[in-house]
Amino acid sequence: MPIHTLQSDNYTIEAGNIEESSFSQLLNRFSDSKKVIIVDENTHEYCLEFLITQFEELTDAEVMLLPAGEENKVLEVSFQVWEALSEYRVGRSDLIINLGGGVITDMGGFIASVFKRGVHFINIPTTLLAMVDASVGGKTGIDLGPYKNQLGVFNTPDAVYIDKRFLSSLPESEWLNGYAEMLKHAIVFSKTHWKTIHAKTPSQITEEDIIESIAIKNQIVLADPKENGIRKLLNFGHTAGHAIEGYLLGTESPVPHGIAVAWGMSMEAELAFKTGVLNEVDRAWIQSVLASHFPPLPDFTPVKQELLSLMTNDKKNKSGKVSFVFPSEIGQADVNYSFDVDAPVLESLFFKSSDLY
Ligand SMILES: NC(=O)c1ccc[n+]([C@@H]2O[C@H](COP(=O)([O-])OP(=O)(O)OC[C@H]3O[C@@H](n4cnc5c(N)ncnc54)[C@H](O)[C@@H]3O)[C@@H](O)[C@H]2O)c1
Numbered sequence: 001m002p003i004h005t006l007q008s009d010n011y012t013i014e015a016g017n018i019e020e021s022s023f024s025q026l027l028n029r030f031s032d033s034k035k036v037i038i039v040d041e042n043t044h045e046y047c048l049e050f051l052i053t054q055f056e057e058l059t060d061a062e063v064m065l066l067p068a069g070e071e072n073k074v075l076e077v078s079f080q081v082w083e084a085l086s087e088y089r090v091g092r093s094d095l096i097i098n099l100g101g102g103v104i105t106d107m108g109g110f111i112a113s114v115f116k117r118g119v120h121f122i123n124i125p126t127t128l129l130a131m132v133d134a135s136v137g138g139k140t141g142i143d144l145g146p147y148k149n150q151l152g153v154f155n156t157p158d159a160v161y162i163d164k165r166f167l168s169s170l171p172e173s174e175w176l177n178g179y180a181e182m183l184k185h186a187i188v189f190s191k192t193h194w195k196t197i198h199a200k201t202p203s204q205i206t207e208e209d210i211i212e213s214i215a216i217k218n219q220i221v222l223a224d225p226k227e228n229g230i231r232k233l234l235n236f237g238h239t240a241g242h243a244i245e246g247y248l249l250g251t252e253s254p255v256p257h258g259i260a261v262a263w264g265m266s267m268e269a270e271l272a273f274k275t276g277v278l279n280e281v282d283r284a285w286i287q288s289v290l291a292s293h294f295p296p297l298p299d300f301t302p303v304k305q306e307l308l309s310l311m312t313n314d315k316k317n318k319s320g321k322v323s324f325v326f327p328s329e330i331g332q333a334d335v336n337y338s339f340d341v342d343a344p345v346l347e348s349l350f351f352k353s354s355d356l357y
Pocket of ligand 1 (some may be wrong): 040043046047068069073094101102103104106118127129137139140148166168169171177216256258
């Protein structure tokens with residue numbers, strides 16, 4: 001398949017075999033610059049060699065190996081990278097290559113953005129989630145305790161290269177994570193995309209599906225890069241999802257971002273229905289599709305106060321209220337549904353989901 005190019009505001013997203021993309025030309029532009037590749041343990045093992053063997057310009061690149069996992073998307077790890085970049089005398093004209101999932105593209109983008117007030121960086125996402133979501137759109141950042149993405153900046157990469165072959169080593173559970181975000185894009189923006197992907201198993205997801213999902217995100221981000229309006233659509237499932245992810249991060253059973261978002265979408269679809277925004281047929285369709293792909297929703301009732309408290313600290317809120325994105329039907333959604341944290345209707349987030357499974 002030829003390279004498919006999507007234009008974002010000041011950078012391009014190219015999908016296809018990376019050796020046929022503009023990456024070589026980009027590396028030529030940086031031929032006299034230092035190149036730093038940021039990887040985690042898994043992309044070091046499964047993705048780095050493939051990249052370096054394709055591009056001999058990278059053979060002398062400095063590789064920075066970070067520990068894998070969301071719990072490492074933190075200041076302490078970023079600090080160590082900044083120290084290493086400083087020791088390696090990286091400057092503004094040098095290039096950082098983020099080769100990894102959303103943790104690496106979020107944190108690597110943040111590290112690059114604030115180091116010396118901004119070093120060039122590109123994203124080469126290696127998880128489905130990072131391909132369709134995290135690597136595009138210009139949000140970079142790290143977590144602060146149980147609060148997700150509390151430190152960060154909006155800053156775009158010089159380019160994003162999507163090569164589906166990197167997914168060949170991705171465990172099935174990680175595919176599911178990305179699939180949750182693809183379903184989210186479909187629910188808030190495109191019934192056509194929903195119809196194409198909702199019954200697929202993750203391994204049936206095609207490059208065209210990935211490109212379509214990125215195109216939806218890109219279109220929304222282009223309309224509202226700094227999330228003042230329509231971009232909030234991409235937060236469907238994330239008010240509850242981030243609270244769940246943050247809460248469980250500190251326990252013995254953390255859940256990956258995509259699973260938390262899938263649960264969050266089911267909970268928020270219930271709330272959207274109970275407030276009369278989402279119609280009953282589409283609520284049932286959304287919840288049954290999510291239930292058919294993702295692990296059963298736990299009963300969060302015993303920890304609902306903790307979750308609601310985390311939700312009130314969400315970046316999306318104003319004046320102590322809890323805000324949500326609600327679909328009215330599959331393919332259409334609206335932003336800024338806000339409730340007082342003690343509003344009785346919020347109880348419906350914690351609905352008994354056992355009959356879905
Ligand atoms: N910036 C944004 O707009 C945005 C959007 C959505 C999510 N995110 C962030 O993305 C993060 C989640 O991303 P993720 O799900 O990619 O997590 P991740 O980066 O932790 O990757 C998941 C796991 O897969 C491993 N991995 C990565 N590529 C692999 C490969 N090719 N083969 C084998 N293993 C591989 C990683 O080492 C990790 O263990 C969260 O921090 C979330 O907040 C950001």
